[in-house]
Amino acid sequence: MRYSSSRKADTRKRILREAAYRFRRNGVEGTGLVPLMKALGLTQGGFYAHFESKGALVQASLEEALAQRRERWRDLGHDELAAFLADYLSKRHRDNPGEGCPLPSLAAEMGLRGNPSAATDEVVTQLAERLAGCALRPDDNGRGLVVLAALVGALSLSRAVSEQELSNRILEAVRLALQPGN
Amino acid sequence: MRYSSSRKADTRKRILREAAYRFRRNGVEGTGLVPLMKALGLTQGGFYAHFESKGALVQASLEEALAQRRERWRDLGHDELAAFLADYLSKRHRDNPGEGCPLPSLAAEMGLRGNPSAATDEVVTQLAERLAGCALRPDDNGRGLVVLAALVGALSLSRAVSEQELSNRILEAVRLALQPGN
DNA sequence: TGTACATCAGTGAACGCGCGTTCACTGATGTAC
DNA sequence: TGTACATCAGTGAACGCGCGTTCACTGATGTAC
Numbered sequence: 001m002r003y004s005s006s007r008k009a010d011t012r013k014r015i016l017r018e019a020a021y022r023f024r025r026n027g028v029e030g031t032g033l034v035p036l037m038k039a040l041g042l043t044q045g046g047f048y049a050h051f052e053s054k055g056a057l058v059q060a061s062l063e064e065a066l067a068q069r070r071e072r073w074r075d076l077g078h079d080e081l082a083a084f085l086a087d088y089l090s091k092r093h094r095d096n097p098g099e100g101c102p103l104p105s106l107a108a109e110m111g112l113r114g115n116p117s118a119a120t121d122e123v124v125t126q127l128a129e130r131l132a133g134c135a136l137r138p139d140d141n142g143r144g145l146v147v148l149a150a151l152v153g154a155l156s157l158s159r160a161v162s163e164q165e166l167s168n169r170i171l172e173a174v175r176l177a178l179q180p181g182n
Numbered sequence: 183m184r185y186s187s188s189r190k191a192d193t194r195k196r197i198l199r200e201a202a203y204r205f206r207r208n209g210v211e212g213t214g215l216v217p218l219m220k221a222l223g224l225t226q227g228g229f230y231a232h233f234e235s236k237g238a239l240v241q242a243s244l245e246e247a248l249a250q251r252r253e254r255w256r257d258l259g260h261d262e263l264a265a266f267l268a269d270y271l272s273k274r275h276r277d278n279p280g281e282g283c284p285l286p287s288l289a290a291e292m293g294l295r296g297n298p299s300a301a302t303d304e305v306v307t308q309l310a311e312r313l314a315g316c317a318l319r320p321d322d323n324g325r326g327l328v329v330l331a332a333l334v335g336a337l338s339l340s341r342a343v344s345e346q347e348l349s350n351r352i353l354e355a356v357r358l359a360l361q362p363g364n
Numbered sequence: 365t366g367t368a369c370a371t372c373a374g375t376g377a378a379c380g381c382g383c384g385t386t387c388a389c390t391g392a393t394g395t396a397c
Numbered sequence: 398t399g400t401a402c403a404t405c406a407g408t409g410a411a412c413g414c415g416c417g418t419t420c421a422c423t424g425a426t427g428t429a430c
Contacts, residue, residue, distance in 0.1 A: 008373065027294050029211040032416060045420080046374040054417065097294060103339065108290045111341025112209050112279060121343045124352075142355025145336075149356050150328060153335025157285065157327075159293025161303045170306075173324025174331050190406065214383060227387080228407040236384065371427080379419075386412075394404080 012050045014040050019061040020068070024105040025098035028058055028113075059117060062110075065102040066123045076130040081180050088151055089175040094158045094167065103148075104155035124148065150174050194232045196222050201243040202250070206287040207280035210240055210295075241299060247284040248305045258312040263362050270333055271357045276340045276349065285330075286337035306330065332356050 018040055022031040033054060034044045051057045076084055087093065088101065097105045103123070110120060128144030131151075154174040158167040200222055204213040215236060216226045233239045258266055269275065270283065279287045285305065292302060310326030313333075336356040340349040 011373075025294065027211070027291060029209070030295065034415075034417090042373095043375050044418085045376065048418075049373050103342075105290055105294060107338040107342035108287055109209060111338065112207065112287060113212065116342060116344035118344055121345050121348055124339060124343055124348065142351055143359065145339075145352050145355040146332060146359040149335035149339055149352060150332040151335065152339060153331035153333065154327075156289040156293065156338065157306055157331055157334060160285075160289035160298065161306055162298035162300055163303050166303055166306065169324055170327050170331060173327040177325065177328040193406075216382075216384090224406095225408050226385085227409065230385075231406050367430085369427105369429080371425105373423105373425100375421105375423075377420095377422105379417105381416080383414080383416090384412105387410095388408105389410105390406105390408075392404105392406100394402105396402080397400085 008049070011040075011042070011046075015047070015050055015057070016061050016064045019057050020065040020102075021098040023058065023061055024065060024100060024102055027109055028106065028115075029109070033057075058115070059119070062102060062106070062117060063119045066119055069101055069123075070126070073127055073130045078180065085151075085175055085178055089154060089171045091168070091171070094155060094171065097159065101152075101155070103152045104159070107152060108156070147178055150178060190231070193222075193224070193228075197229070197232055197239070198243050198246045201239050202247040202284075203280040205240065205243055206247060206282060206284050209291055210288065210297075211291070215239075240297070241301070244284060244288070244299060245301045248301055251283055251305075252308070255309055255312045260362065263313075267333075267357055267360055271336060271353045273350070273353070276337060276353065279341065283334075283337070285334045286341070289334065290338070329360055332360060 015036070018036055019031070022036060033047055037044050037047055047057075051060065072087075073084065093100045103120075107120070110116065124145075128142075128148045130144070131147040132144035151174070154170050158170045161167050161170070197218070200218055201213070204218060215229055219226050219229055229239075233242065254269075255266065275282045285302075289302070292298065306327075310324075310330045312326070313329040314326035333356070336352050340352045343349050343352070
């Protein structure tokens with residue numbers, strides 16, 4: 001059955017959003033195409049009208065996730081920094097990986113599975129540049145990369161430990177250490 | 183066929199070591215029991231004489247990986263710190279996840295899959311304590327956690343990016359920033 | 365304007381595959397007599 | 398010391414399952430005449 005002309009683009013976008021959510025929440029390997037399509041009220045066969053393979057979806061949805069996130073740091077200046085850090089290192093971000101930054105969720109899996117993507121380089125470079133203003137020591141070279149590494153590591157660890165109190169301490173310690181002025 | 187009395191313990195240890203290697207290298211989901219046993223010259227059925235399930239192996243091999251690593255920071259004092267950081271943030275560590283720290287490889291997967299383990303808490307707490315001496319700002323509270331987060335994040339990111347030059351810059355920037363005296 | 369046809373997003377059954385796990389079995393060793 | 402038997406680490410076929418992908422098909426829509 002053929003649908004209205006804009007429907008294909010709509011469906012593609014719906015698949016992309018759902019995938020971007022699921023990959024971050026359950027990992028790439030932990031996300032199957034059949035349940036994903038079913039969640040959208042579609043069947044698995046229709047997937048290939050929109051994407052060549054699961055790999056192509058991974059690439060596209062990584063970019064989708066980055067695009068969603070990019071707005072958050074697009075106009076990141078010195079004044080917005082504290083708020084940005086508090087948000088990134090919040091319990092909400094920790095407890096909702098599906099809507100969060102893809103780096104803590106997916107960097108390890110991408111690295112181990114030999115799935116490096118130019119999109120990852122782009123987000124690392126761009127985010128590090130924005131963060132450079134909040135360096136631990138403002139004259140450090142590559143200070144933005146250090147801040148980014150601390151953010152990504154803090155989120156990963158805060159999700160992996162079993163004691164909630166330890167998890168909170170990780171987030172709080174990193175937030176305090178990266179606070180502008182520190 | 184029954185074997186010599188010490189053989190069972192030997193085999194168990196061989197499974198554990200191989201699993202600790204493979205989980206860090208390919209992730210838990212990316213590691214199958216059949217290829218694992220085959221690599222040891224055994225068949226899949228024999229696995230269950232040693233472990234109750236794959237999940238039990240994951241727990242045990244995480245502890246195995248941590249035990250392997252623990253020696254490296256057992257006697258970590260101020261003098262050994264620079265060497266420890268250089269080793270942790272080395273290209274060798276980045277390029278050989280199977281022999282490295284399990285946190286950058288597995289923290290995200292453990293966190294997402296709801297597989298939190300007391301063993302993870304233990305390594306995070308202990309390693310953070312040892313690292314406290316090399317804080318970015320020695321009077322920071324939880325400074326060891328911050329250093330650990332930066333280390334783990336740096337390794338994860340350095341493995342995930344596609345440009346080798348960017349990967350090297352991440353490791354180097356974090357190493358410089360964490361250098362004792364900085 | 366009305367009719368015939370081409371398009372193609374989406375269906376749903378089927379494919380081969382690797383997964384974790386089960387289980388009846390084997391046979392060299394340790395133990396009991 | 399020699400024989401009979403119990404043990405149990407390891408074998409290998411089989412299980413049900415979900416995976417990514419293929420493919421013949423459907424049928425509402427857009428287009429051509």
